[in-house]
Amino acid sequence: MSVGLQRLRDEPDAIRKGAIDKGEDPALVDAALAADTRRRELQGEADGLRAERNATSKSIGESIKAGARPDGPEVAALRSRSTEIGKRLGDIERELTAAEAQVEDLLLRIPNPAEPDVPVGGEEANVTVHTWGEQLPRSQPAEGEVGADASARGATWERRPHWELAEALDIIDLRRGAKIAGSGFPVYKGAGAALQRALITWFLDVHTRENGFTEIWPPIVINSASARGTGQIPDKEDQMYVVTRDDLYLVPTAEVPVTNLHRDEILEPGTLPIHYVAYTPCFRREAGAAGKDTRGILRVHQFDKVEMVLFERPEVSGAALDWMTGRAEDLLQRLGLAYRVLLMSTREMGFVQSRKYDLEVWAPGVERWLEVSSCSNFRDYQARRMAIRYRVEKGGKAELVHTLNGSGLALARTVAALLETYQLADGSILVPEVLRPYLGTDRIGPPAG
RNA sequence: GGAGAGGUGCCGGAGCGGUUGAACGGUCCUGUCUUGAAAACAGGUGACUCGCAAGAGUCCGUGGGUUCGAAUCCCACCCUCUCCGCCA
Known part of the structure; x- marks a missing residue:
């Protein structure tokens, strides 16, 4: 976060020009945009899996409260399902963390664009x-x-x-x-x-x-x-x-x-x-x-x-x-x-x-x-x-x-x-x-x- | 540096491992009432991410771990407070 993802998405050209004017690499803008897209995809997946896991875990608790035996087959089934989701979630989360770090790193390297009337040059x-x-x-x-x-x-x-x-x-x-x-x-x-x-x-x-x-x-x-x-x-x-x-x-x-x-x-x-x-x-x-x-x-x-x-x-x-x-x-x-x-x-x-x-x-x-x-x-x-x-x-x-x-x-x-x-x-x-x-x-x- | 206690929302302050994003109180906001205000009563009152939306997710000092599930258990670190030591 530096230039702001919202602005990056809304006006990438202005940010690119800002980078060029300051002698920085404008390709970082596109790299950041791409990394952000990837990040959002991963977050969507991770959120979905978490929602699923949360629901499953919750139903385990509810079953037990309703009288099911904690070590019974019903609970065991739910448990293994949640474990399964957790495994997939772990993978996605690792990727997501990496993607987030990448976005942040790229954003940190994109300069603040100068105001429009600032003279361009050295x-x-x-x-x-x-x-x-x-x-x-x-x-x-x-x-x-x-x-x-x-x-x-x-x-x-x-x-x-x-x-x-x-x-x-x-x-x-x-x-x-x-x-x-x-x-x-x-x-x-x-x-x-x-x-x-x-x-x-x-x-x-x-x-x-x-x-x-x-x-x-x-x-x-x-x-x-x-x-x-x-x-x-x-x-x-x-x-x-x-x-x-x-x-x-x-x-x-x-x-x-x-x-x-x-x-x-x-x-x-x-x-x-x-x-x-x-x-x-x-x-x-x-x-x-x-x-x-x-x-x-x-x-x-x-x-x-x-x-x-x-x-x-x-x-x-x-x-x-x-x-x-x-x-x-x-x-x-x-x-x-x-x-x-x-x-x-x-x-x-x-x-x-x-x-x-x-x-x-x-x-x-x-x-x-x-x-x-x-x-x-x-x-x-x-x-x-x-x-x-x-x-x-x-x-x-x-x-x-x-x-x-x-x-x-x-x-x-x-x-x-x-x-x-x-x-x-x-x-x-x-x-x-x-x-x-x-x-x-x-x-x-x-x-x- | 040594010993102990603790870090939860704007503030105070709860929180058996499972509707706790978080009781309760205060603050503040909006209504009702009032000539107006106060009081009283009712409702609301965190940030962030994704999403057109509905909604979903994350955050209880920080980072790891255990677990189907953690504010709640374990480890490390940081910070605050008390006592001792040291000292401008």
Whole structure:
């Protein structure tokens, strides 16, 4: 169950197209359909046999009650007949179980089709919806609006990448992180550590106090059922760290534990929408990305993220996605970081999303756009996997909810962009207005040496 | 980690191996009554699968097993609670 058998039967062409657009195998649709037909046949047979057996067993009980001897010939005849049925039933049931597993397996491998207006294609097809802020150049006049500093007046200076700044300021220690855990596990130190804490706290404060979210502080390990629910299994299994001994995974994002909060639940009328926000560290193996973005903290195995998770009624999930994306944008605007919003194409958006916006922030030191947020609507796809339903009215029929989530925001890259944007000519960092109450200073540095 | 108790429907709480999908109570819904409400009374009130329907089937923590038949018996696992130990 993922795309939904009903929809698969009703509009197989649309599902096939959805698979093709996402670069997945459309033949899975036909395989699933065929497996489902077989499954239904078997279930019909099994149900018939069970009905027969149930009736026979019942008549044994009734005969005995009516006075027949339990070891008499009448009962013995019924008994052997029931045994006979049971044997056939056993065979059918084995086949049925296999067929059910097959259907489920195939369904799990069929992607959620993108919404009709999502551009078809790969990276080149992504659409920039809009941009905000000034895309600062790497070379900065000394009297630039952000980096005005007396000592550098009259000259131009080059913005430095965040890893140089961080090392000079001694606020991020990548080498020692590699020593104690491995490469890609940064150590934040002093003002660097405080900056992490400030960002996390500020994000959570805005979401809970201004945006109406309920804060969740979830476990940062998940079991396989939870990983399956949100689609990490089987789609992204090799990106997760596994605790084999206890059959647990380290969370790749708070989305997994938080969305699973309502797994196998029917939400009563009046409970939707549910808006959760959660901070967790996030662990990703980044398998297949070796050698990519090796410098600095652009691609790391552990980073911090504040995540928004929404449960919505189907008819408003589209608007909810826009709203949620706006909440993430608001944070970037108040941090004063230039960014752009991308509507991701079919092959870029992922397996379980129906629509996804990425927020990319401009990092002038490395002169790149960095993804710091990804806001997605999953419609009923995750909800079906997790059996999250709701009732419109008391006693009404249970319907699947729509789930959405988005980063608000992911830290490592935000920190990189922030350091590079707010660096001054002397290597110190101006602290954005909104973070000053949290950091207790308006400036990090300058470096001692 | 050790010892014990227990996991049943929206909730509480029954359940000799055979009309128990599940008594009883509560909740909620619908009627009757009432100017309205409350009370009282009557009826209804789980999810899922297959089926046009009638209906059939599955589900009593999970997975196996015994049996003609299992919520009821056996085994394993998971979870909760109590006591002990340990500990941020």
